[in-house]
Amino acid sequence: MLRALSIRDMVLIEAADLDFRPGLNVLTGETGAGKSILLDCLGFVLGWRGRGGEVRSGASQGEVVAEFALPDGHPANNVLEAAGLPSGPELILRRTVSPDGRRQAWANDRRATTETLRALSDTLVELHGQQDDRGLLDARGHRALLDAFATDEAALAAVRSAWADRAAAVAALAAARDRLAAAARDRDFVSHAAGELGELAPEPGEEPALDARRRALRAAERIRDDLGHAMQALGPDGAEGPLLQAMRWLEAVAAEAEGAVDPALDAIGRALAEIGEAGSTVDRFLTDVAGEPGELERVEERLFAIRGLARKHQVGPDDLPALAEDFAERLRALDEGEEGLGRLDAAVAAADAGYAAAAARLGAVRRTAAKRLDTAMAAELKPLKLERAVFATEVDAGDPGPDGSDRVRFTVATNPGAPSGPLDRIASGGELSRFLLALKVCLSARAPDLTLIFDEIDRGVGGATADAVGRRLQALGREAQVLVVTHSPQVAARGAHHWQVGKTVAKGVTRTRIEALGEAERVEEIARMLAGDTITEEARAAARSLLAG
Numbered sequence: 208m209l210r211a212l213s214i215r216d217m218v219l220i221e222a223a224d225l226d227f228r229p230g231l232n233v234l235t236g237e238t239g240a241g242k243s244i245l246l247d248c249l250g251f252v253l254g255w256r257g258r259g260g261e262v263r264s265g266a267s268q269g270e271v272v273a274e275f276a277l278p279d280g281h282p283a284n285n286v287l288e289a290a291g292l293p294s295g296p297e298l299i300l301r302r303t304v305s306p307d308g309r310r311q312a313w314a315n316d317r318r319a320t321t322e323t324l325r326a327l328s329d330t331l332v333e334l335h336g337q338q339d340d341r342g343l344l345d346a347r348g349h350r351a352l353l354d355a356f357a358t359d360e361a362a363l364a365a366v367r368s369a370w371a372d373r374a375a376a377v378a379a380l381a382a383a384r385d386r387l388a389a390a391a392r393d394r395d396f397v398s399h400a401a402g403e404l405g406e407l408a409p410e411p412g413e414e415p416a417l418d419a420r421r422r423a424l425r426a427a428e429r430i431r432d433d434l435g436h437a438m439q440a441l442g443p444d445g446a447e448g449p450l451l452q453a454m455r456w457l458e459a460v461a462a463e464a465e466g467a468v469d470p471a472l473d474a475i476g477r478a479l480a481e482i483g484e485a486g487s488t489v490d491r492f493l494t495d496v497a498g499e500p501g502e503l504e505r506v507e508e509r510l511f512a513i514r515g516l517a518r519k520h521q522v523g524p525d526d527l528p529a530l531a532e533d534f535a536e537r538l539r540a541l542d543e544g545e546e547g548l549g550r551l552d553a554a555v556a557a558a559d560a561g562y563a564a565a566a567a568r569l570g571a572v573r574r575t576a577a578k579r580l581d582t583a584m585a586a587e588l589k590p591l592k593l594e595r596a597v598f599a600t601e602v603d604a605g606d607p608g609p610d611g612s613d614r615v616r617f618t619v620a621t622n623p624g625a626p627s628g629p630l631d632r633i634a635s636g637g638e639l640s641r642f643l644l645a646l647k648v649c650l651s652a653r654a655p656d657l658t659l660i661f662d663e664i665d666r667g668v669g670g671a672t673a674d675a676v677g678r679r680l681q682a683l684g685r686e687a688q689v690l691v692v693t694h695s696p697q698v699a700a701r702g703a704h705h706w707q708v709g710k711t712v713a714k715g716v717t718r719t720r721i722e723a724l725g726e727a728e729r730v731e732e733i734a735r736m737l738a739g740d741t742i743t744e745e746a747r748a749a750a751r752s753l754l755a756g
Contacts, residue, residue: 209658211274216266219719231684233702241719252302254324282330350615357576362569369565370609373558380551401538404531414524417510424503434493441486587645592672640664665695677701696736700753
């Protein structure tokens with residue numbers, strides 16, 4: 208519910224503060240007084256396109272603040288949470304505009320985007336004028352209005368889910384057909400590439416590992432000769448031979464030397480042991496670095512094969528395993544052929560059947576709701592002096608889509624025997640207003656949290672018809688908060704709360720003023736609406752009579 212609207216320095220309004228209440232709120236005033244400015248300012252703070260945004264001449268900034276009360280579970284809180292904004296039992300929207308057109312907006316004291324304001328607006332306010340092209344006149348909106356009346360969200364959700372499943376099945380079939388066609392065009396290439404890659408069977412990370420092993424093996428070739436020379440120098444033809452000869456000579460004289468050469472023999476023995484250990488170490492190292500016979504050749508052959516295939520297919524060596532799987536998959540698709548397409552065709556057929564069943568159930572819900580809506584509309588049209596008019600909701604077969612396969616259209620016949628047709632072609636302006644009002648009364652229980660705004664919906668009607676419109680607006684106000692801009696005294700008299708919009712001129716400057724009216728002021732305002740510039744006692748008496756109901 209809209210609780211308050213505060214306006215500062217917008218268009219002709221220097222300052223205005225309106226405290227709205229539940230029920231029927233009416234705004235009256237002479238033509239050109241500025242009633243539309245109020246709606247423009249409300250539209251400005253709600254982010255509506257083409258609404259407001261003009262700073263009062265001479266002011267440094269214009270500002271509009273709107274305060275809403277949000278009951279538990281109000282959908283506006285979902286919008287706030289999705290935008291990362293504070294939610295709760297109240298919502299305060301503020302929007303400013305500078306003379307150069309720069310706009311800024313806040314929701315609960317946090318910066319908000321225009322898109323967020325518009326999303327909030329859809330949950331807070333519904334504006335209707337005599338030319339309600341969003342609803343009655345636009346047949347594309349009739350189905351949504353009927354669905355709102357039917358209140359069967361489960362049936363609608365089932366159709367949307369079935370449509371999504373069908374779309375996914377159709378996309379999968381189309382993709383499979385595209386893959387099969389592409390693979391068939393290149394079957395020889397795909398088969399050869401799959402066999403070539405399958406035979407090589409490259410593995411992730413294999414190329415850098417092979418390159419490292421190749422460098423190690425080639426380095427081993429360069430040091431192998433030096434290692435061989437080292438082994439020769441340590442062996443019998445090298446250091447070991449002379450030491451053994453020396454040991455034999457010393458052993459031959461050891462007995463006669465009476466122990467004098469024993470230390471020398473021990474030293475030579477230790478030297479021979481160390482030389483043997485050194486030889487064993489060099490031999491092991493030579494065996495390790497040399498690798499197996501032919502290993503270098505095998506490593507280089509595989510490394511060059513991997514790099515050659517990578518160049519051939521213009522991918523990195525590490526991408527070859529994924530490429531091999533891709534070619535293998537394409538080859539499998541070719542091998543499966545029509546069998547695979549047959550399974551996907553069956554999936555599409557099943558999805559079509561599921562969608563058709565869900566759409567049929569939703570269509571039945573809509574046709575039942577259409578009859579109830581037509582009955583409800585007939586009951587509402589009678590007090591609006593349209594008792595001879597016939598409102599009919601047509602539900603026909605239409606193009607399948609995410610919201611079903613029904614085409615919904617509201618038609619009317621305003622006189623007995625007259626042909627029915629679209630509202631905008633059959634109904635006059637005054638009749639159209641009443642049809643809209645009747646429809647909103649029928650739907651009001653399904654949107655209790657919206658503030659309904661009617662902008663001169665009573666234009667073109669008067670007398671008893673205007674009184675009937677006022678009574679229906681009053682009834683609508685018992686279900687939802689209603690704000691009406693009106694020139695009709697019969698409608699104004701039915702309001703629970705009344706504001707007058709007028710203009711003043713001081714020192715050549717025009718200002719729009721807005722005043723909440725008490726009982727005495729309401730009598731004067733309604734008398735003015737009845738009599739014009741000269742208010743008579745008869746007009747005041749008539750105004751009192753209207754207010755008395």
